[in-house]
Amino acid sequence: MIAAIAMLVVWGVGTFAFAGPGWIHLLLTLGLSILIWRIVVRGVPDEPRRRERR
Helix, strand or coil: CHHHHHHHHHHHHHHHHHHCCCCCCHHHHHHHHHHHHHHHHCCCCCCCCCCCCC
């Protein structure tokens, strides 16, 4: 999540500092994709634990 947020910050700064060249928008796409993926993965419950017979 930290990498995704860092990409979004760099994208925000780069958009205004460099007049938004095309490659800088790749950071937006990757940053949002990683952020959404991490949020979804975090919300999925773990596999239910099976009761072990002793």
